[in-house]
Amino acid sequence: MLEILEAxxxxxxxxxxxxxxxxxxxxxxxRAGVVNVGVEGQMRAGAFVAAVAALSMPTPLAVxxxxxxxxGLASVHGYLSIRWRSDQVVSGMAINLVAxxxxxxxxxALYSPNGTPPIEQLxxxxxxxxxxxxxxxxxxxxxxxxxxxxxxxxAFHAVLHHTPIGLRLRAVGEKPHAVAxxxxxxxxxRWGAVLGGGLLAGxxxxxxxxxxxxxxxxxxxxxxxxMALAAMVFGRWTPLGAFGAACFFAFGNALRIGLASSxxxxxxxxxxxxxxxxxxxxxxxxxTIQGQRSSAPAALGTPYEQEAx
Amino acid sequence: xxERWRGAVPSILSVLLALVACWAAIALTRDMTVASEAYLQMxxxxxxxxxxxxxTGDAGVLARPLGEAAxxxxxxxxxxxSVAVAFKAGLFNIGAQGQMVVGALAGAVVGAQLALPSVVHxxxxxxxxxxxxxxxALIAAILKLWRxxxxxxxxxxxxxxxxxxxxxxxxxxxLRAVATGGHSVSGTAEIEATAHLPRLLGDISRLNLxxxxxxxxxxxxxxxxTRTRRGFETRAAGLGPDAARSAGIPVxxxxxxAMALSxxxxxxxxAVLVLGTEFRYPGMLGAPYGFDxxxxxxxxxxxxLGVTATALFFGVLRAGGTRMQLLGVxxxxxxxIQGLALLFVAGRLxxxxxxxxxxxxxxxxxxxxx
Numbered sequence: 001m002l003e004i005l006e007a008x009x010x011x012x013x014x015x016x017x018x019x020x021x022x023x024x025x026x027x028x029x030x031r032a033g034v035v036n037v038g039v040e041g042q043m044r045a046g047a048f049v050a051a052v053a054a055l056s057m058p059t060p061l062a063v064x065x066x067x068x069x070x071x072g073l074a075s076v077h078g079y080l081s082i083r084w085r086s087d088q089v090v091s092g093m094a095i096n097l098v099a100x101x102x103x104x105x106x107x108x109a110l111y112s113p114n115g116t117p118p119i120e121q122l123x124x125x126x127x128x129x130x131x132x133x134x135x136x137x138x139x140x141x142x143x144x145x146x147x148x149x150x151x152x153x154x155a156f157h158a159v160l161h162h163t164p165i166g167l168r169l170r171a172v173g174e175k176p177h178a179v180a181x182x183x184x185x186x187x188x189x190r191w192g193a194v195l196g197g198g199l200l201a202g203x204x205x206x207x208x209x210x211x212x213x214x215x216x217x218x219x220x221x222x223x224x225x226x227m228a229l230a231a232m233v234f235g236r237w238t239p240l241g242a243f244g245a246a247c248f249f250a251f252g253n254a255l256r257i258g259l260a261s262s263x264x265x266x267x268x269x270x271x272x273x274x275x276x277x278x279x280x281x282x283x284x285x286x287x288t289i290q291g292q293r294s295s296a297p298a299a300l301g302t303p304y305e306q307e308a309x
Numbered sequence: 310x311x312e313r314w315r316g317a318v319p320s321i322l323s324v325l326l327a328l329v330a331c332w333a334a335i336a337l338t339r340d341m342t343v344a345s346e347a348y349l350q351m352x353x354x355x356x357x358x359x360x361x362x363x364x365t366g367d368a369g370v371l372a373r374p375l376g377e378a379a380x381x382x383x384x385x386x387x388x389x390x391s392v393a394v395a396f397k398a399g400l401f402n403i404g405a406q407g408q409m410v411v412g413a414l415a416g417a418v419v420g421a422q423l424a425l426p427s428v429v430h431x432x433x434x435x436x437x438x439x440x441x442x443x444x445x446a447l448i449a450a451i452l453k454l455w456r457x458x459x460x461x462x463x464x465x466x467x468x469x470x471x472x473x474x475x476x477x478x479x480x481x482x483x484l485r486a487v488a489t490g491g492h493s494v495s496g497t498a499e500i501e502a503t504a505h506l507p508r509l510l511g512d513i514s515r516l517n518l519x520x521x522x523x524x525x526x527x528x529x530x531x532x533x534x535t536r537t538r539r540g541f542e543t544r545a546a547g548l549g550p551d552a553a554r555s556a557g558i559p560v561x562x563x564x565x566x567a568m569a570l571s572x573x574x575x576x577x578x579x580a581v582l583v584l585g586t587e588f589r590y591p592g593m594l595g596a597p598y599g600f601d602x603x604x605x606x607x608x609x610x611x612x613x614l615g616v617t618a619t620a621l622f623f624g625v626l627r628a629g630g631t632r633m634q635l636l637g638v639x640x641x642x643x644x645x646i647q648g649l650a651l652l653f654v655a656g657r658l659x660x661x662x663x664x665x666x667x668x669x670x671x672x673x674x675x676x677x678x679x
Contacts, residue, residue, distance in 0.1 A: 035461070037403070037461065037465070076652070079656075080652075080655050080656050080659075084656055084659050084662075086655045086656060086657070087655065089401055089403070089461050090603075090607060090651070090654075090655045091652070091655040091656075093403065093600070093603050093604075093651070094604075094648060094651040094652040094654075094655045095652070096600070097600065097603075097604060097644065097647065097648030097651060097652075098645065098648040098649055098651075098652055100644070100648070101641050101642070101644035101645035101647075101648050102645055102648070104639050104641050104645075105334065105638070105639055105641070105642055105645050106338070107639075108637070108638070108639040109335075109338040109339065109637075109638075109639075110338065113639060223469065226465055226468075226469060227469075229462075229465060230465075230466060230469075233462055271477070271478040271482050272477045272478065273473045273474045273475075273476070273477035273478025273479070273481075273482070274473075274474070274478060276469075276473035276477050277469065277470045277473035277474050279469075280466040280467070280469045280470045280473070281466075281470055283462075283466050284452070284458075284463060284466045284467070284470070287452065287456070287458040287462065287463065288452060288456055288458065291456040291457050291458070296459070
């Protein structure tokens with residue numbers, strides 16, 4: 001029993017970081033008032049570029065390059081939605097479509113249709129002492145980024161709620177005109193949030209191709225960006241909430257995979273489809289209960305116009 | 310140039326720019342001859358091999374590609390209309406994919422479980438698909454109109470709920486086809502022959518009834534939106550809900566109707582795929598036609614006729630994509646063209662600003678006389 005629990009905990013910690021980073025990326029962008037349905041596409045860009053870069057440079061550096069790629073795609077979204085006040089959902093979906101088809105095209109043109117050649121994975125950290133304790137052992141033997149994923153939400157929360165820049169970011173998503181009257185630049189703050197969101201989503205994608213797998217596969221990230229959006233909404237657009245939701249969804253996934261291999265009998269009673277649908281159903285239920293009192297930022301999705309009232 | 314056509318200019322420019330950018334993408338990764346050859350093959354694959362037809366007189370080399378293009382276009386027309394109709398009522402339906410999945414499943418079940426004459430069977434299967442899609446979309450409409458849940462979020466969630474439940478439970482569990490003769494089959498049981506959408510040109514092409522159905526639906530939607538009171542009220546509700554409400558239009562009701570119609574259209578798209586080409590609900594629906602609908606609707610300026618024209622164009626490209634394989638270009642390449650075109654359309658204001666600046670320059674050169 002303990003071993004099963006340990007295995008599930010281990011695979012949760014393996015799968016969660018990508019989800020956590022991407023969900024935080026969504027939170028950052030949306031708290032500043034810019035809808036980010038392009039998380040999936042930014043993750044794909046990060047995953048692809050990181051895998052390609054890792055072929056010719058050390059993997060940790062390649063992860064950084066992947067992050068930049070995520071931000072690069074996000075900057076297209078930022079240019080259209082901040083500079084030109086385009087519909088944010090449209091430009092986000094456009095990014096997703098371009099990343100989906102563009103990734104497939106580049107993959108086929110440069111390597112093979114199925115994936116890039118294998119790369120060296122991120123090194124895994126052995127935690128001394130802990131790796132001898134049963135159950136807690138599951139915390140050891142993860143890449144460094146997994147530990148970052150456990151710390152970053154708290155840092156993000158601290159910045160968002162206890163620093164001037166955090167206050168400004170929240171304000172620009174709630175009432176941008178109030179921010180403008182303070183002499184602050186609304187576009188600059190939103191640009192920062194969108195690019196930061198792209199870096200985080202790119203990091204989430206890079207984790208997939210450099211730590212979870214050892215290459216970029218044709219379908220990466222296979223809908224994980226949308227699950228990150230669900231985690232963001234389920235976590236009520238807060239870093240800690242999104243973190244909790246992402247961990248919960250990752251745990252559910254690990255449990256499902258664990259059950260499929262160790263106790264297929266249970267899956268005869270509860271079909272896998274139910275478990276797969278669970279994160280989305282729960283998010284819908286939460287939204288239904290909250291109704292009008294939803295915690296979405298007030299100015300979310302509204303392009304900022306200086307002259308508008 | 311009439312006012313009506315001017316709205317199409319940014320879309321046409323966007324599509325042209327996307328075509329050029331994608332050509333350059335192949336030219337950069339391979340070389341220019343390959344890029345041009347690939348585009349030529351794409352046209353052959355979508356519009357027919359005219360040179361070979363003129364040489365041999367074999368109608369098959371025209372009918373086969375055109376049939377494929379029509380099949381793809383039918384799906385794009387229906388999903389594009391689905392997104393466009395919701396847009397007209399002021400709702401952004403990202404859930405066409407999920408609605409299409411439940412519609413396809415409903416069509417597959419009715420097609421396989423009932424034994425009826427064709428004249429009844431096909432309409433019944435299409436109706437079931439429409440109802441399933443409409444019901445799935447209504448969940449989002451109800452959440453939006455009575456609980457204030459944003460439809461973009463709810464339809465994204467509903468997409469994944471539909472995909473999870475159908476692909477990972479129903480089509481592999483309760484509704485899975487019974488394996489016959491040792492080899493296991495994926496997806497649901499094969500539909501009865503009476504539910505097949507009839508082929509219009511016999512064996513030389515896969516052109517089926519789905520294409521004329523899609524065209525007729527597009528015409529009906531256009532008439533509904535522009536020529537009926539309901540359609541007018543729906544558009545008014547989308548353009549200015551407050552003004553519409555004070556004019557006595559039941560805004561919520563119109564929005565809910567539009568969302569249901571939107572879901573029904575996506576559902577029918579699923580049924581056309583199942584009854585026309587797949588003949589069962591496949592293990593997975595494969596290509597994300599529902600997401601394509603977003604691109605088609607926006608490039609087509611949310612106008613049913615614009616949507617139809619856009620869908621025909623991309624139907625040709627998409628059918629031609631398979632022939633690009635010959636040159637080692639992935640068959641999903643036309644989706645890249647489509648995605649980039651959407652991105653350029655999203656920057657429509659950029660186009661309009663550029664056009665306006667040119668006009669302003671022209672005007673300013675005339676002014677100095679005063």
